[in-house]
Amino acid sequence: MSSPQQARAQASAITSGRTAPDTDAAPTSRLREMFDGPRLSPGQRRIAQYLIENITEAAFLSITDLAERAGVSQPSVTRFASAVGFSGYPALRERLQAIALSTLAGAPAENRSNELQSAVDAEIENLENLRRDFADPDQVIAVGRALSRSTPLTVLGLRISASLAEYFAYAARRIHPDVRLLTRGGSVAYDALLQSREAGGTWLLAFAMPRHAQETLTAVRVARSAGLRVALITDLALGPLADEADVTFATGTGSRLVFDSYAAPVVMSAALLQAMTDADPERTHARLEEYEQFADQHQFFLKD
Missing domain, CATH: 3.40.50.10490 (Glucose-6-phosphate isomerase like protein; domain 1)
Incomplete structure (x- = not known):
């Protein structure tokens, strides 16, 4: 499993790569926009909820660790990545890491509500x-x-x-x-x-x-x-x-x-x-x- 320190190290590496963070909207807002479009199954929504609530750490997890944290199977994570428009989990994780950068870099906190609200x-x-x-x-x-x-x-x-x-x-x-x-x-x-x-x-x-x-x-x-x-x-x-x-x-x-x-x-x-x-x-x-x-x-x- 990735520690917060490892996550920050990986985030620093991404900043010099080809994927740049989108800072126009807050991270959870961008995630909700990404996940709200497709019709997700209940199991896939569990994954989406975990990612929204834990983006700064979840963006750097392996597929095995994400499946364990979200309480689903690895194939479920793969199907989730496909459902939200990605070729597979690596492509989804790359996008998640870019979104997480704004939070890890100390972007202004958004006025966010919890999932029930x-x-x-x-x-x-x-x-x-x-x-x-x-x-x-x-x-x-x-x-x-x-x-x-x-x-x-x-x-x-x-x-x-x-x-x-x-x-x-x-x-x-x-x-x-x-x-x-x-x-x-x-x-x-x-x-x-x-x-x-x-x-x-x-x-x-x-x-x-x-x-x-x-x-x-x-x-x-x-x-x-x-x-x-x-x-x-x-x-x-x-x-x-x-x-x-x-x-x-x-x-x-x-x-x-x-x-x-x-x-x-x-x-x-x-x-x-x-x-x-x-x-x-x-x-x-x-x-x-x-x-x-x-x-x-x-x-x-x-x-x-």
Whole structure:
């Protein structure tokens, strides 16, 4: 393992070489810019987090030492280097060493937040973008009305997207008479989609968060071939899934931590639910009132 003294010695050697440090931005800012672009797996994010938090030492570690410090395998480090645009770990390390120079040379300290605060900042930005999108709510209102009229209404969320689909379906059942939730792919999903169409359903609401599952794309294609229209909540406005959907609501996901966070997709879901309630206020009122009476009768909830 490299000591801080060895790191400084290697940094001095690099200053006379072909790689010069970029001093226009703080080191962690440049690292985040480098790592935020690609879609990284949870294991690769662990590597990115370690590099951001320990750049002055990590930039001079061997691939073996970096893998050990980050708690991953050596092949994972190699794949990480490729994922962020480098030919291999040596090329990535050369770039990391150049970035580390500004810190080792005593560059002014940046006003940096910790990783948890940075994750919140990124989600605030996602919500600000969504707020701007809501300046024209016509599409949300129109799709909410269409979902409200679809009986049954099918909601699809596979793998990591299942939790978002469950949230939407749980709430939608309070205001809609027939909501069908699909969290399993393959032939089980295909059967359910075909049955939903045969029963009179007209729409599928699908959630597709990173990493996007192949089985989600297949299920959406099955839904379209069966005659269902598809509304999609995802993180990308372009791509195979968006190409298959009739309507796509692209909302940013938080990717600063090992696992994604979904503040904006949840707000997007709540907005569609609001549009569904407004589409048929009499039905909404009757169903919510009936549910509250039933909940009180059986004491579902604790008293405040």
